[in-house]
Amino acid sequence: MPHVLPLVAPTTAGSSVTIEQDHGAVIRRSILPGGVRVFTENIPGMRSATVGAWFGVGSRDETDEHAGSTHFLEHLLFKGTARRSALDIAEAFDRVGGESNALTGKEYTCYYARVIDTDLPMAIDVILDMVTSAKLDQADFDMERGVILEELAMNEDDPGDVIHERFAEAVLGGHPLGRPIGGTPEIIESVSRDAVWEHYTQHYAPSTLIVTAAGGVDHDVVCGLVQSALEEGGWDLTTAAPPVSRRDPSAPVESVHTPEIDVVRSELEQSHLLLGTRGFRANDERRNTLAVYNAILGGGMSSRLFQEIREKRGLTYTVYSFGAPSAETGLFGVYAACTPAKAPEVERLMGVEVDRMAEGVTAAELDRAKGQIAGSMVLRLEDSYSRMSRLGKAELAFGELWSIGEMLDQVHAVTADDVAALASDIASRDRAVVRVGPAR
Amino acid sequence: MPHVLPLVAPTTAGSSVTIEQDHGAVIRRSILPGGVRVFTENIPGMRSATVGAWFGVGSRDETDEHAGSTHFLEHLLFKGTARRSALDIAEAFDRVGGESNALTGKEYTCYYARVIDTDLPMAIDVILDMVTSAKLDQADFDMERGVILEELAMNEDDPGDVIHERFAEAVLGGHPLGRPIGGTPEIIESVSRDAVWEHYTQHYAPSTLIVTAAGGVDHDVVCGLVQSALEEGGWDLTTAAPPVSRRDPSAPVESVHTPEIDVVRSELEQSHLLLGTRGFRANDERRNTLAVYNAILGGGMSSRLFQEIREKRGLTYTVYSFGAPSAETGLFGVYAACTPAKAPEVERLMGVEVDRMAEGVTAAELDRAKGQIAGSMVLRLEDSYSRMSRLGKAELAFGELWSIGEMLDQVHAVTADDVAALASDIASRDRAVVRVGPAR
Numbered sequence: 026m027p028h029v030l031p032l033v034a035p036t037t038a039g040s041s042v043t044i045e046q047d048h049g050a051v052i053r054r055s056i057l058p059g060g061v062r063v064f065t066e067n068i069p070g071m072r073s074a075t076v077g078a079w080f081g082v083g084s085r086d087e088t089d090e091h092a093g094s095t096h097f098l099e100h101l102l103f104k105g106t107a108r109r110s111a112l113d114i115a116e117a118f119d120r121v122g123g124e125s126n127a128l129t130g131k132e133y134t135c136y137y138a139r140v141i142d143t144d145l146p147m148a149i150d151v152i153l154d155m156v157t158s159a160k161l162d163q164a165d166f167d168m169e170r171g172v173i174l175e176e177l178a179m180n181e182d183d184p185g186d187v188i189h190e191r192f193a194e195a196v197l198g199g200h201p202l203g204r205p206i207g208g209t210p211e212i213i214e215s216v217s218r219d220a221v222w223e224h225y226t227q228h229y230a231p232s233t234l235i236v237t238a239a240g241g242v243d244h245d246v247v248c249g250l251v252q253s254a255l256e257e258g259g260w261d262l263t264t265a266a267p268p269v270s271r272r273d274p275s276a277p278v279e280s281v282h283t284p285e286i287d288v289v290r291s292e293l294e295q296s297h298l299l300l301g302t303r304g305f306r307a308n309d310e311r312r313n314t315l316a317v318y319n320a321i322l323g324g325g326m327s328s329r330l331f332q333e334i335r336e337k338r339g340l341t342y343t344v345y346s347f348g349a350p351s352a353e354t355g356l357f358g359v360y361a362a363c364t365p366a367k368a369p370e371v372e373r374l375m376g377v378e379v380d381r382m383a384e385g386v387t388a389a390e391l392d393r394a395k396g397q398i399a400g401s402m403v404l405r406l407e408d409s410y411s412r413m414s415r416l417g418k419a420e421l422a423f424g425e426l427w428s429i430g431e432m433l434d435q436v437h438a439v440t441a442d443d444v445a446a447l448a449s450d451i452a453s454r455d456r457a458v459v460r461v462g463p464a465r
Numbered sequence: 466m467p468h469v470l471p472l473v474a475p476t477t478a479g480s481s482v483t484i485e486q487d488h489g490a491v492i493r494r495s496i497l498p499g500g501v502r503v504f505t506e507n508i509p510g511m512r513s514a515t516v517g518a519w520f521g522v523g524s525r526d527e528t529d530e531h532a533g534s535t536h537f538l539e540h541l542l543f544k545g546t547a548r549r550s551a552l553d554i555a556e557a558f559d560r561v562g563g564e565s566n567a568l569t570g571k572e573y574t575c576y577y578a579r580v581i582d583t584d585l586p587m588a589i590d591v592i593l594d595m596v597t598s599a600k601l602d603q604a605d606f607d608m609e610r611g612v613i614l615e616e617l618a619m620n621e622d623d624p625g626d627v628i629h630e631r632f633a634e635a636v637l638g639g640h641p642l643g644r645p646i647g648g649t650p651e652i653i654e655s656v657s658r659d660a661v662w663e664h665y666t667q668h669y670a671p672s673t674l675i676v677t678a679a680g681g682v683d684h685d686v687v688c689g690l691v692q693s694a695l696e697e698g699g700w701d702l703t704t705a706a707p708p709v710s711r712r713d714p715s716a717p718v719e720s721v722h723t724p725e726i727d728v729v730r731s732e733l734e735q736s737h738l739l740l741g742t743r744g745f746r747a748n749d750e751r752r753n754t755l756a757v758y759n760a761i762l763g764g765g766m767s768s769r770l771f772q773e774i775r776e777k778r779g780l781t782y783t784v785y786s787f788g789a790p791s792a793e794t795g796l797f798g799v800y801a802a803c804t805p806a807k808a809p810e811v812e813r814l815m816g817v818e819v820d821r822m823a824e825g826v827t828a829a830e831l832d833r834a835k836g837q838i839a840g841s842m843v844l845r846l847e848d849s850y851s852r853m854s855r856l857g858k859a860e861l862a863f864g865e866l867w868s869i870g871e872m873l874d875q876v877h878a879v880t881a882d883d884v885a886a887l888a889s890d891i892a893s894r895d896r897a898v899v900r901v902g903p904a905r
Contacts, residue, residue: 070510073844103766111776115766120833122840125766141843171779178734178804179782182624292732294618326543326555326565336551339611342619364618393560400562403581404513407847 027425030054030064032268041244044426052416052426053244059231059262060269061255063248064416066239068409074145074240075413076247077137078156081235081272081421082228084206085131085351093173093208094216094224096129100173101221102136103127104165106158109151111165117151125152131202132272132351133421139410142241149236149250150257156229157258166218174214177207184290184297184461188360191286192299195457196356200280231255232266237416240409271424272352274306288461296368296462300375301358302454307350307422313435314443315348315357318451320394321386321444322346322378323359327393329378330359340367340374352422357451365463372458379456382448391441398436402429467865470494470504472708481684484866492856492866493684499671499702500709501695503688504856506679508849514585514680515853516687517577518592521675521712521861522668524646525571525791533613533648534656534664536569540613541661542576543567544605546598549591551605557591565592571642572712572791573861579850582681589676589690590697596669597698606658614654617647624730624737624901628800631726632739635897636796640720671695672706677856680849711864712792714746728901736808736902740815741798742894747790747862753875754883755788755797758891760834761826761884762786762818763799767833769818770799780807780814792862797891805903812898819896822888831881838876842869 028044033056041055054064084095104111118125123140125148136155138148180186190205197203208216236251255262305315323330323346330344344361359375405411406429419426427435468484473496481495494504524535544551558565563580565588576595578588620626630645637643648656676691695702745755763770763786770784784801799815845851846869859866867875 071847073847112767112772115771115776116833119760119765119767120836120840122837122842122844124844139844141840144840168777168779172775172782175735175780175782175803179802181734184622290732292730294621295615320559325559327552327559331555332552335612336555337608339608340615342612342615362619363615393556396560397562400560400581400584402562404562404564404579407511407513407849409847 027427027431030420030424030426032270033060055244055248057248057252057262059255059260059264060266061231061251061262062235062420063251064235064237064420065242065244065247066412066416067242067244068240068412071240071409072142073139073409074142074148074238074242075137075139075409076145076148076152076236076238077135077413077417078152079133079135079235079237079417079421080228080233081133081269082233083130083132083134084204085201087201090212091216091220091224092204092212094221095134096207097169097173097213097216098221098225099127099129099134099136100169101161101166102155102159104169105160105162106154107160108154108158114151114155117147121147123148129206131206135417137410137413145238145242146250149247150254153251153254154258156234157255157260159225161218161222161225163218166221170213173207174210177210177213180207184293187288188297188299188459188461191288191459191461192301192358192457193356195283195286195459196301196303197278197280197354198283200278202278202351202354203280230266231260231262232269235417235420237413237420239412239416271421274308274352276353278354282455282457284455284457286457286459288459289464290461291463293462294364295362296365296460297360297362298368298372298375298458298460299358299360300372300379300456300458301356302451302456304348304355304357305350306355307352309350311443311447312350314439314447316398316436317391317394317439318382318444318447319346319348320397321390322382324394325397329381330375333378334361334371334374340371365465368460368462368465376456380452383445383452385445386441388441391444395436395439399433402432467867467871470860470864470866472710473500495684495688497688497692497702499695499700499704500706501671501691501702502675502860503684503691504675504677504860505682505684505687506852506856507682507684508680508852511680511849512582513579513849514582514588514678514682515577515579515849516585516588516592516676516678517575517853517857518596519573519575519675519677519857519861520668520673521573521709522673523570523572523574524644525641527641530652531656531660531664532644532652534661535574536647537609537613537653537656538661538665539567539569539574540609541601541606542595542599544609545600545602546594547600548594548598554591554595557587561587563588569646571646575857577850577853585678585682586690589687590694593691593694594698596674597695597700599665601658601662601665603658606661610653613647614650617650617653620647624733627728628737628739628899628901631728631899631901632741632798632897633796635723635726635899636720636741636743637718637794638721638723640718642718642791642794643720670706671700671702672709675857675860677853677860679852679856711861714748714792716793718794722895722897724895724897726897726899728899729904730901731903733902734804735802736805736900737800737802738808738812738815738898738900739798739800740812740819740896740898741796742891742896744788744795744797745790746795747792749790751883751887752790754879754887756838756876757831757834757879758822758884758887759786759788760837761830762822764834765837769821770815773818774801774811774814780811805905808900808902808905816896820892823885823892825885826881828881831884835876835879839873842872
C-alpha cells in the first residue's frame with residue numbers, strides 16, 4: 026500500500042512517520058512547526074547527500090504579464106542574502122566540491138545541492154538562507170537580467186529546446202502550461218524588481234516549503250538543522266499555518282490546438298521534427314501503461330522507432346518518444362532529427378509507428394519493456410539526487426509514496442490489452458507537428 | 466606509492482595483483498593468456514556494475530584518407546555478430562534496463578555497459594561478442610553510413626561542438642590530434658567497408674584489449690567470463706602475444722598554429738568564443754597544479770571567470786575554463802557565449818583573466834580550489850562508470866594507478882608558487898581564438 030502523505034501531521038505538528046523501504050533504506054517524514062515538511066531517505070553506506078528545498082510554484086502559476094518571474098527569482102536567490110554575498114554562496118559549495126543548482130519547472134521550483142555527507146549541515150544552512158533571506162537588490166536585479174537574457178538566447182539557439190517549447194504551445198496554447206518557463210526577452214526586459222519581490226514574499230513560506238534529502242542523512246539531524254536555519258532566517262514557525270493544498274489534478278485544462286508549427290532556420294544542417302498529442306496527468310492510473318507503451322515505441326535501442334527509422338533505414342541518428350506529465354495534463358511526443366531531404370519520410374514513419382501501436386504489441390515486446398523499466402528503476406537508486414527528487418515529487422504531485430517493490434508490481438501488472446487500449450487512445454487524439462529547420 | 470601496471474604479468478600469464486584501495490574497495494588486475502588485461506574494482510554494497518572493453522586506438526591513429534574510420538567501426542560493432550543481430554544486441558541491454566554505449570576518442574575506443582550486478586555476465590558476453598565477432602556486413606555498412614552522416618550534421622549544428630573542434634585545429638592543425646574524431650562528410654561518403662574491416666582486424670586483438678569493470682563485481686568471475694567469451698568469439702589465447710606498448714608520451718607533436726578562426730553563423734542569437742593554448746600531457750607532472758589553476762580560473766561559480774564576467778558584469782550565462790589532456794600533448798581553453806554586441810568585451814576579459822593568473826593567486830583561492838578538487842573526487846566515487854573509466858585510463862595512458870588518498874595528497878601538495886609558475890607559462894604560450902556566430 027502506498028504511504029499517504031497528509032498535509033498536516035497526523036496528530037500534532039512535530040510528529041513523524043517512518044516508512045521502511047526496500048534495499049535497507051529508511052524513509053521518514055515529519056511536519057515541523059509552521060507546517061514545514063521534511064522528507065528524508067537514509068541510504069546505508071552512501072557517502073553523498075543531496076538536499077533540496079521545494080516550492081510548488083512554477084511558470085504555470087504566473088500571469089502572462091509576469092511570465093518568467095519564477096525563473097528570474099530562482100536566479101536572484103543566488104545573488105546574496107543578509108548574511109552572505111553571491112561569492113560567499115558560490116564558495117560555500119565550491120570549496121567542498123559540491124554541486125549546487127536550481128531548477129524552475131512549470132509546476133515547481135527546487136534549489137538543491139549534492140555534497141559529501143559531512144557537508145550536509147552547511148548545504149542546508151546555505152540553501153535555507155537563500156530561501157528565507159534573499160535580498161533581491163535592485164543592482165543585482167539589473168545585472169541578472171542580462172544573464173537571463175543570455176540564457177534565453179542560448180535556448181533559442183538550441184533547436185532541441187525550441188522544438189520542445191513550441192510543441193507545448195502547439196498542444197497547450199493559450200494555457201499557462203503551454204508557455205516557455207523562462208518567459209520571453211520582451212517580458213524579461215520589462216519585468217520589475219517589485220513584481221519578483223512580490224512573487225517571492227507571496228509564495229515562499231513555512232507552509233509551502235518542502236525539504237527533501239537522501240543519501241547519508243539522519244532524519245532527526247536534518248529536521249533540527251532545517252528548523253534552526255529557518256529561525257535564523259527570521260521565519261515565524263510559532264503559528265500553525267494552514268496547510269497548503271496540492272495542485273488540483275482535476276482542474277480543466279482549456280487550450281487551443283495548433284496542428285502545425287514551422288520554424289525556419291535556414292542555416293541548420295538538420296531538420297528537427299516533433300509529432301505528438303496531449304498526454305496524461307502525473308497521477309493518471311494509466312501512468313505505468315504509458316511507461317510500457319513508451320518503452321516499446323521509442324524508449325531504447327530496441328524500440329520500434331529506433332529499429333524502423335534508424336536501424337533498418339539509416340534515416341536518423343536520434344529518434345525517441347517521451348511522456349511529459351504535469352499535475353493537470355501532460356504531453357506525449359515523438360522526436361527525430363535528420364537532413365532536410367529525409368524529413369518528409371521520417372515524419373511519415375513517425376506517424377505510422379504511432380498508429381501501428383494501436384494494433385497491439387507482442388508478448389516479447391511487453392516483457393522487454395517491463396524489464397527495461399524495472400532495471401532502470403533499480404539502477405537509479407544509486408543516485409542520491411534521483412532519490413531526493415523522488416521524495417519531492419511524491420510530496421508535491423502525488424500525495425503518496427510507493428515503495429520500489431510496489432512500483433515494480435504495478436509495472437508487472439500491465440497487460441498487452443492495457444497497452445493496446447492506451448495506444449488506440451493516443452492514436453485517436455489531435456496530433457500536432459512542429460518542424461525546426463530549413464524551409465522545405 | 467602508485468601501483469605500476471606492467472604490460473606483461475610479473476611472473477607468468479594468469480597471475481594477478483591485488484591492490485587494496487581506500488573506502489573498502491578492492492582493485493585487482495590480471496593478465497590472461499594471450500595478453501588480455503583485466504582490471505576490476507569491487508565496491509562493497511554497490512548494486513550496479515559497469516564493464517568496458519578498451520582499445521588504445523582512436524582517430525589520432527588514422528591516416529588523413531581514412532579519418533573517421535575508428536568511429537565508423539564503433540557504430541558497426543552494434544550492427545551484429547555471427548551470433549547476434551543488431552536487434553539482439555539492443556534487446557539484451559534494454560530488457561534489463563541497462564545503459565550501453567561506446568565512445569570513440571582521439572586516443573582510444575571504449576564499449577561499455579552499466580547494468581545491475583546480476584546482469585554482468587550478459588553484459589560481458591554481449592560486449593565481447595561485438596568486439597570479437599562483428600560481421601561488418603556490406604548492407605549494414607551502407608545503412609550505417611547514413612546514420613553517421615546524420616551524427617556529423619547534428620554536431621555541425623551545435624556551436625559548442627563546432628568551436629571545440631575548430632579550437633583543436635587552431636592549436637594542433639596539421640597533426641592528427643587536431644582533426645575531428647568523426648571525420649568529414651566527404652570522407653565518410655567515400656570510405657570503403659574494406660578500410661574499416663582492415664582497421665578492425667589490425668587493432669582488435671587479445672594483446673590490445675583491456676577489460677575494466679567496477680561496482681558489484683568479483684575479479685575472478687570477471688576473468689573467467691572474459692576468457693570464455695573471447696574463446697567463444699574465436700580469439701586465439703594460446704599463443705603468448707608480444708605485449709602492446711603504450712602510446713609514447715614523449716613523441717614530438719608538430720603542428721601549425723592558427724591565431725584566429727572565425728565561423729560565421731548569421732542566424733545565431735549568441736556568439737561563442739574559445740580562447741586558449743597548447744596545454745599539458747596527461748602524465749605531465751604539473752597535472753595537479755593545472756587542476757588547481759583551472760579551478761581558480763574557471764572551474765566553478767566562485768571562479769574568477771564566473772565572478773568577473775557573469776556575476777559582476779552580467780555579460781554571459783556560460784563561462785568556464787578547461788584542460789583537455791592527451792598522451793602526447795593537450796589543450797587548455799576558456800569558453801564563453803554571449804550576444805554578439807558583448808562579444809568583443811567578453812573576449813577581452815577572458816584574455817585579461819588568463820594574464821592576471823600569472824600575477825599569483827591568494828591563499829583563500831588555493832584552499833578553495835583544493836577543497837573543490839578533493840570533494841568532487843570523493844563524490845565521483847559513487848558512480849561505477851567513473852571508476853570503470855578511471856581504471857581504463859590508468860591502464861591506457863598512465864601505466865600507473867594512484868589510490869584516492871595518493872591523489873588527494875598530490876593535490877594538497879600544490880603551492881601558490883606552483884600555480885603562479887604554471888600561469889606564467891600558459892600566459893606566455895601562443896594563443897588562439899575561435900569565434901562562432903554572426904559576423905561582427
